[in-house]
Amino acid sequence: MPSNKILIVEDDPIIGIHLKSVLEKANYEVAPILSSGAEAIEYVKENTPGIILMDVMLEGMYDGIETSIEVNKIKNIPVIYLTATNDKSTIHRAKITFPYSFITKPFSETELLANVELTLFKHKYEVSRQQSEELLSSILSKIKSAVLVLDQQYKIKYLNRFLGNLLNIPTDVLTGFVFGEDIKLSSLTDETISFQSLIKTDTEELASQKIIYINYGGRQYPVNNIYITKANFFKTEEEQYLIMFSDARERLSKMKASKIKRQQKLNAQLEGVENERARVSRELHDGLGQMLNVIKMKARNLNDNEANFTSMLSLIDQTIEETRKISNDLMPSKLRHFDLQSCLNSLCEDFEGTGIQIDFNSNLQQRELDDYKIHIYRIVQEAFNNSLKHSQAKKISLQIYKEEEKVRISIEDDGIGFDFVKLKKNLEKESHGLINITDRVSAMRGEIEFHSDKNFGTSIIIHLNELKNYA
Known part of the structure; x- marks a missing residue:
């Protein structure tokens, strides 16, 4: 059985010494550094390293690609190429040797160690994985759901064709990716979801109608009917995660x-x-x-x-x-004749006449948000009335800020607050004003937050994220 010893074939002594230092610092065993392809071929006849770091541009009878071909005639040893060039002819030649990876010089220590670790892992389980994939693929190829097996680090050890077809990428490319990191997850509101949090989500909620996005290649793919469980696969001692989900497009x-x-x-x-x-x-x-x-x-x-x-x-x-x-x-006649900013200024002046202090700030330009003028005006008017009639507020703050294609509206007072839990339970009976506010926010495809405390007053925060026409 191959060891984890690493053979370095590099004709530049400085690079060779640097490679050895990095690997030994990471607790890898390193064989003597060889500088030619002929030496590597002779070494492999007597020894079986777990991996070879091969310089592509070796001097002498064999370059790195030719050396790899000869080595693999003797033994099946994974090769990572080290190259200072990415020209197409060299890469095309290298393909026929089925290298595990290319590392371009100059390289980072993190990149080197990540490639070495992944290569050793993939090679160690290559035969058993291929056998398992053939068996599982024959069974699961017709299932119209994704089936993935992850290890304890959430790396994909197996996946059926469904996910590859969904993401339009060969399944072999995805093997070894970290689910939730290399393939990111998010909610329908684009909030990042970690795989750890997904595991903790209630099973019934996942298996019902919950939809999340799988993000890959700059695109989002909705999935649902998510099922996650732990089990043992591929005759390993540690448990893996079995995940299934359906296409929710x-x-x-x-x-x-x-x-x-x-x-x-x-x-x-x-x-x-x-x-x-x-x-x-x-x-x-x-x-x-x-x-x-x-x-x-x-x-x-x-x-x-x-x-x-x-x-x-x-x-x-x-x-x-x-x-x-x-x-x-x-x-109000002003709604028919003036822009939103002017209407809100007038509304604030009207309420200040009742003895309440209004602090209004915004970065709106002239005529901005006028398509939503009535909705926003009515929301502010309703909130002001509630503060005046029910909260005993002395001061109200109204802030409206637009940044790129997002708008944030906050209405805060220093009154005695409301019992929003009670209001939500008896919404239709007791708070037509609150219904009016929430309906108008929904009509603008926005989101609303209510916060209230008898010591700090009431705040209403509205986020408008999908407005397309601001002027």
Whole structure:
């Protein structure tokens, strides 16, 4: 059986000594350094190193590639080529010797040790793995799910064709990759998922409808029906992980279509509400308001009872003012004529008139986010009203910041807070305002966080990540 002794074939003594030093420091046994292909061939006849580090450009009768061919006629010993050139002709020649790896000079110690470790591991289990792969592949080739076996370091020891087909890459290339690192995992919101955390996830949740992304080659591949268990494979003493999962592209596509449909429906509902608000506002202003003004003008001609006349005019004035207020609350004229920044400035001024201090900051440019002006205005208006009516706040902070294609809105007060657990349980009965806020955030495909504490007040954080048109 081959040992883990490493043979270095390198005609540059400085590089040879450096290689030996790095390997011995990593506790590898190193054979005497040889400088020619002929010496290497003679050495292999009498010895069986576990791996050969072979300089491609050797001087003499044999270069490194020719030496590797001759060595492998004698014994099956894995070779890692050391090369200072990456020209296509050299690489093409080297392919026929089936090298385990190429290390380009100059190389890092980490790169060298990683290649050596992986090569020794792959060669040690090559025969048994090939036999197992043939058996498992014949059984699993028709299964429409990915089947992977990982070692304790989460390196892929076996995988069926499904994952290779999903990632559009030969399965042999993926063998030895670390699942969760070389092949990264993430949630549908692009949050990184470690394989350790995936193991700890509830089995029923994984096996149900949970969808995650497998990220490789700059692309994302959704998978679900995830199953993870421990078992012994390939006659090893330590347990490995068996993982199975299905292609979730079709399901995710249906989910996205359904989500878009729900958003369109919600947008239509909210648009209908705003249109109705605008209609009622116009009716109040143009209809009832004008009628009241006519009544007021005609009343000026009634002089029979001065006290009654004065009282009636006062009542009409109050009615006209209340009508104007209701009309403005339903659809402020500023929303029709001004940009979001101006509307929010006006809203803050209105609330400061109630005695509450408003601190408003944003980096919005003129006309930015105007496509979402009504949604954002109503959210801020609802939050301000809640703070004013329920939290006994003295100060409110409104911050709106846009960075690239993301927007963050925060509304914070210093009031007594809310019991959001209770509100969520009785959402429809007790908090139409909260429903209004969450619906409008959903309509903008955003995410919302509520935090409340009697000592620190209430904060509402909104993240808008998918808005495509900001102006």
